[in-house]
Amino acid sequence: MEMFNYYLKLSMRNLVRNRLFFILMISTLAVGVGVFLANIAIIKSMSTDPIPQKSERIFNVTLNIWTGNDASGDLIEIMRYDDAMHILKNDIATHTMVHYQSQVYARELGSKSLTRQKAVVRATTPGFFPLTDAPFAFGSSWQQDHAKQIVIGDTLNQKIFGGGNNVGKTLEIDGKPFEIVGILKPWKLKPLFYHVAYGQKFNPTDDIFAPIETALDNEWAINVRNSATDRINSVSDNRGKNGYFIQAFVQLDTLAQKKEMQQYINNYSQQRLQQGENLRDYDNRLLDVNQWLVHKEVVDERMLAFGIATSLFLAVCIFNASSLLLARFHSSRFETGLRRAVGARMKDVFYQGLVESLLIGICCAIFALLFGWMFLQISINLFPALEHTSDIDGALILIGVIIALTTSFISMLYPLIRSCRTSLSTTLK
């Protein structure tokens, strides 16, 4: 420890003495790490597991069904009302939920203010909450399929009521009353795995959760993709018709359950085929959350492209730092030689270099975090789609520090080895 302090003191002195040199070196290295870090921040949050505790047990259900005359092309994850109801009927899965997304404008019934808050609606089934581990602050889910009851998210609770337990109060939507039976805690889910398609993947969790039947009864529009091979006159007209708009997820805790579920949906496709519908060239698909996110290409390919470029840039910065350090060690080989002469072992010289690279690494880490934050802001500015994707958290800061330390160590390594190897007798003349 005493040696460590001594080396730290020496390194500090070195840094101060060769200010310009180290400023150039550390800042180029920090820019490299910073850019890389900003990119990692983006890619990392794009590729996070949104529900790590059970992501391998939750599966998207994509059915092989099609009523159009051309059955080529990949499966689509949306299904008809009747398909969804059949999935719901299964007694295999631990939890099952189906949903579609809508949007309404809501205000508190009887409130003096006439302003309505825009609210994204998840029209779904009670299985949604245990399946997604949605955290209830107050109350619970609705019990009846057609209940005029809703669960609201924390954001909407704050916007309309300013927070607190408002279970039992009523929201007015389109002039009709809906009773609040549950309120969620603040809930982050990135990516929004249950609705990653069609630009929704990094949206916040929903404002209102309502019974899917109630949403249909009240003609709450299908907000995102909606395909039909029939003429459909209204939202509720989808019942029994060929309108595709519902997505389904199941929780399957065991392999046996998964097998059984696969069989269940395979049987269903066959049954539909016999009723004169078409099959596509693919099998019914059960993909777990991470497979599903990969399948839906949640990570923006442009960011991957930029990732290639930033890694190269980081390499360039390391090369630069390394060649600068080589020159530095070259100019300090007299002192190294002297230390060796008075009894420093190669280990000691290496250890001293290590401490110096640690110090450089720490300086670099501080600047890299700063630059990283800056580049992240720039990236978000240039790339509005990223806005909700990335935030700097503890893990990321740790990654940043580790990268900074590693890169400064890598940059230091060859110059240090060279300096340890210098022959002693020549340097002291």
Added chain:
Amino acid sequence: MLNMKDISRIYRSDTIQTHALRDFNLQVNTGEFVAVTGPSGSGKSTFLNVAGLLDSFDKGSYELDGINIQGLNDDELSRLRNEKIGFIFQNYNLIPDFNLFDNVDMPLRYRGFNATERKRRISNALEQVGLASRANYLPSQLSGGQQQRVAIARALAGEPKILLADEPTGNLDSLMARQVMELLHTLNTEGSTIIMVTHDPDQARAVGRNIQVIDGQITDHSVYAPINGNATINVNV
């Protein structure tokens, strides 16, 4: 103290081999003050480097303070350098932006002494060379002679068995040179073993034992006659 037998050191380049030392034999006893002279390129520096464990040798055997050097690894050699040997260089080799204290401190750091022990030794060493009051000075604030005395203090602080001096007065004017030489003589009378490479016959003459190196071999063991037949040196530091 130091025993070299048939030491050879050969430098090879693509085209030529240079025998810097060939079958070099030397024994130095505890308490001796040996002056090594010889023309440029005779091998005296190589001898000093080998003796100081800064350079390896190709043939022969070398014992330092009863320890056979052959086959020691870098750690062990470093340890020996640190504990047994004190170096004094022609150009002092002080670190310019360390003060005297930190300069003298350097070898002690690698010995693993605690802070009190280091401080005691540094003060003693600086005391010995008469610079105790200037511990906070930077080398650049001192004269050349004073700088060399700091270098000597650095060599002494580790309480080495043997001091190796490479033209210690080569960069000094005659007055300063005399002071440094007087210091070395005092140290010798106090018991230090010293080997000094020098160009100056007067300096050589003033010490107990002379050897001359030519073409990598010792050619002359004769002792220069003391100046005015008087071997006693007055020390005024």
Added chain:
Amino acid sequence: MNIKALLKALRLRKFATGLLLLQLSLTIGLMVNTVILTNSAIEKLNKPLLFDVEQLIVVDLIPTSGAFRDTDYYQSITKQDIAKITAIDGVISAAHYNQVPIQNGGWNGNVQSADFPDDAVLPRELRNVPQFFTSKIGLQNLGVEIIEGRALTDADDITHDFYTSGKRRGIEQNVILTESLAKAVFPNKSAIGELTNNGRVVGVAKDFVISPTFEGPSKFYALFGNFMYSQSDFEQHYIVRVQPGKVAEVQAQLRDTILSVQAERDIINVESMAKRLQNFYRQDTGLASLFAMLSMLMILVTIVSSFAHAHFHVTQQRKFIGIRRALGARKKDIMLYVFSENWMLNFGASLLGIATMVGLNIALSQVITIEKPTILLYALAVCVVFVAGSLATWLPAYKTTKISPVIATKTL
């Protein structure tokens, strides 16, 4: 200039030289690919869309009140909105639309001739044709001409029938197809008078770009009908055509004008069509800008390292330079000596740069669409690196001229 001596000096520092070579060549590779990306982003933005982008403003809005569930009410508000907007000074015309051109998928459906056999497979691009429902002036409002047949008239308006119960099934609307779509659906004849699954063709409009990302003629495909879609929870769109130069002025008034008719609406967005185009390509231009930023940083790093490299080289070779000076080299010769080292490095890097440029291009093409590098771009990048490197070398080179020949006589 002694190239052999230079090469030797560089070889002595193979590690540092190697690093610098790699670094410079990567910089060249990245720069070329950046320019490719930037060029293609600019190219996309500048491709003519064949309608009056510069004169149009788009409004996206949605009702927030249940009152709009009454379609008659909804329609009367829409009509009042359009009338009031049209009355604004500087506005030429305005119309409602169920969707707006420059889009990535929207309200689409298949379009085929009515006698298209049931068991035949419709080409993929005809399965997702954008269907526009707007007023009779919808096309004219965009600045798109009718080249065959006629424009839509009041008689073609199906709104009333659509929202009258029992009548919806019997509707046979009159529609206008864009030229490319008409050719695709009715390849060997005039489309006028023909029946499609979406109604009878009464006119053919000149092609204009609706879906810019589509390949080939399908980016021009669209079908237009005269219909005021009034579903209160769907976004509605107004497109306002203004006199040249009045876009900003009119744009500023639109929100208040619309809300003054009926306040229970959420005006989601008011933007010029030009801005919409920019936003449409924002991901591409954004990526290009990110690459451009990275290239700038790389040039900066190049400058730093060229400077440092030359600087340390000079410090290391002080004595040799002194000797050269002592032997009669002029300051010019010494400058040239230092510069020529940098140039040699650049030469080496430009050769390596070909590999990194192609390599990076291939790597990028695995994840995004990117064009191939050209010789011109390559030459340009080499030039930039060369100039940046030379500039950075200038100061250390200049310093060498200060080295006194006396140094040669000193031992170091």
